[in-house]
Amino acid sequence: MPQLNPSPWLAIFIFSWLILLIIIPPKILAHLNPNEPSLQDSQQPKTSSWTWPWH
Structure with missing residues (x-):
């Protein structure tokens, strides 16, 4: 099996590792989520009971 010239x-x-480690991460980290998470209310929603008969 012949040896390859390493140069x-x-x-x-x-160069491929330089591209992977320098150029690509800022592009990935610059990505923004289109829907930012919002805070939920601390109050419980008001629910009404079901008054229909079960039989």
């Missing part, structure tokens, strides 16, 4: 592969490896 082009090492450069490709280093």
Whole structure:
């Protein structure tokens, strides 16, 4: 099995990791959620009982 010359592969490896670690994370972290979560009310909603007969 022949040995590969490491110089082009090492450069490709280093450049690909530089792209993954420097360029892509700010793009991912800049993503905003379209629906921001809102605070819920602390009061319980008023519910009415069901007055229909069960039989």
